[in-house]
Amino acid sequence: MKERAFNALVAYEDGDHVFRQKITGKSTVDMPPGDVLIRVKYSSLNYKDALSASGNPGVTKDYPHTPGIDVAGCVVDSTNPAWRVNDEALCTGYDLGMNTAGGFGQYIRVPAAWVVRKP
Numbered sequence: 001m002k003e004r005a006f007n008a009l010v011a012y013e014d015g016d017h018v019f020r021q022k023i024t025g026k027s028t029v030d031m032p033p034g035d036v037l038i039r040v041k042y043s044s045l046n047y048k049d050a051l052s053a054s055g056n057p058g059v060t061k062d063y064p065h066t067p068g069i070d071v072a073g074c075v076v077d078s079t080n081p082a083w084r085v086n087d088e089a090l091c092t093g094y095d096l097g098m099n100t101a102g103g104f105g106q107y108i109r110v111p112a113a114w115v116v117r118k119p
Contacts, residue, residue, distance in 0.1 A: 002077065004028045004037075008105030011053040012064035019055035019063070032100055034109035037077040038089055043068040043103025052098060059098055068103025069096055072118065080112035088118035 010024040028037060052060040052067040060067070070092035075083050083089070094114045096102050101109075 002028075004076075004107060006106035008066045008101070009053075009068075010064045010066055011055070011060075013055060017055060019053070021053055024064075026105065028107055028109065031107070031109040035078060035080040035112035036075055036083050036089070036115050037107060037109045038071060038073040038091065038115070039076045040068075040071050040073045040103050040106055040108060042072040044070055046070075049097060049102075049104070052102075061099055065099075066101040066105045067097050068105070068108075069093070069098065071096070071103035071108055073108075075115075076107070078112070083112060083115065089115045090118055091115050 005025060005027055007023050008026050009021055011019055011021045014020045048059055048069050049067040072090050075085055075087040075089055091110055091114050
C-alpha cells in the first residue's frame with residue numbers, strides 16, 4: 001500500500017491521568033494492519049468517542065489514540081478483491097475508535113470484514 005501523510009485528532013495522556021487532544025500529522029505506514037484503507041469523509045461525535053478522548057479505560061486501553069467509532073468514506077487501497085478503489089464504504093462497531101485508530105483521522109485501515117458497502 002502506498003504511503004500517505006494525513007492529520008488525525010489524537011488523545012494522549014499528559015501526566016497524572018490528565019488527557020489532552022491535539023491534531024497530529026501521521027502516516028499510513030504507522031497504521032495497524034488491515035485489508036482496506038479508507039479515506040474518511042464523515043465521522044460522527046458520540047458518547048463513546050468522548051469517553052475515549054477523555055481517557056476512560058473502559059473504552060480505550062492504550063494511548064495515544066484516535067477516537068471515532070464510525071466512518072463513511074471511499075476506499076483508496078485494498079488487498080481484498082471485494083473492495084476496489086473509489087468504492088463507497090461504511091465502518092462502525094468492532095474495535096474501531098476504541099483500540100483501533102478511528103474516524104477522527106483522515107484515513108482508517110481495517111479488516112475487510114468490518115467494512116460494508118454504502119447502500
